[in-house]
Amino acid sequence: MYHKDANISQNGVRCKNIYFFLNTTISLDNIAKKEIYILAIESSCDDTSAAVVHNGKVLSNVVSSQTEHINFGGVVPEVAGRQHILYILPVIDEAIRQAGISKEEINAVACTVGPGLLGSLMVGLSTAKSLAMSWGIPLIGVHHMHAHVMAHFADDPIPSFPFLCLIVSGGHTLIIKMDDFLTVQVLGTTIDDAAGEAFDKTGKMLGLSYPAGPIIDEMSKKGKPIYEFPKAKLANLDYSFSGLKTAIMYFLQQELSKNPNFISDNINDICASVQHVIVNTLMEKLIKAITSTGITHVGIAGGVSANSALRQALIDASIKYNFTPHIPRFAYCTDNAAMVGVTGYYKYLERRFDQLDLKPSARMDLLQL
Ligand code: KG4
Ligand code: ZN
16 A cells, blocks of 8 residues: 555556655645654664654654663663664554554654664664555655754744754764754864763763763762863864763772772762763853854753753853753653654655665764755
């Protein structure tokens, strides 16, 4: 059965030509109808997620977060891929059920293609391809970091362009400038570890479970930033967090040699100090980007944008530097399919469809939107 909008059987299009046909005809039809439903899939790391987005607004967003990695200090790729296989179909079913629509109403399937863990991406993308093919609707590949920024366009008020955004996740730390929904320019990036990695690796040294970011955030609320850690000094808008990781390791070794209970005795202050230096480092470069570009709509996105100190720091800076701050709701900070669906919607409007031979990419340039 082909999707009702595809009209493929009526035109007698052969299988190998379907994709070309989909790219040219369906979209115009549905854009004219102005009722666009996107089914979105996200499986780039350890969250299996599906969402339904209607005309750019989120109807449902189901996330199944894998707990199997908690004691490993990081995501185990092989385990992540296997768990996605178990959860992907129930999660999609639930997203469609919660959206209160029928499968026949879906106009396109959007899916994260990268960057991420290859085995994890493959599960989501293969499922998306199968659904697009069997329902006769377009496939839309989405860049994971683009999706994180697009989380800002899920709720009103949306940012105005140009929009400056700090994207901070477990694998990336980027300052980007967005000139429209689909045009992104990278102004700065990390030359080594990501900010989320700095949180997670510190957590591992402190004996906290993975992901440590939210735990450090909570513990920091009960502590004070009394320990000083060095900040990397790079001249441009780039970041570096690997030196901080080493400094924390030597600091802990030194203190533990004097007091074997140093970590448990001072865990809240250690967390507050680490969070303080990470947030300050992130904000310093973001402020540099704001003052050098003069952009007045500025946001944060990605898993680390759930951090309470970073959220507060952006609000404080907006008063001092006179810009409009944009902070996504918590559910759209860490990995979720809603942000993929919103991105998919704006790509749909531009008819940016993909062929069914689309391949997942572990590494992916943001220019490859
Ligand atoms: O965007 P995300 O869910 O996945 C990736 O694309 O990597 O980001 C996950 C990262 C992890 O490093 C996690 O520790 C961090 O986001 N994170 C936080 C907080 N919540 C999640 N870091 C600091 N404070 C938080 N509240
Ligand atoms: Zn992410």
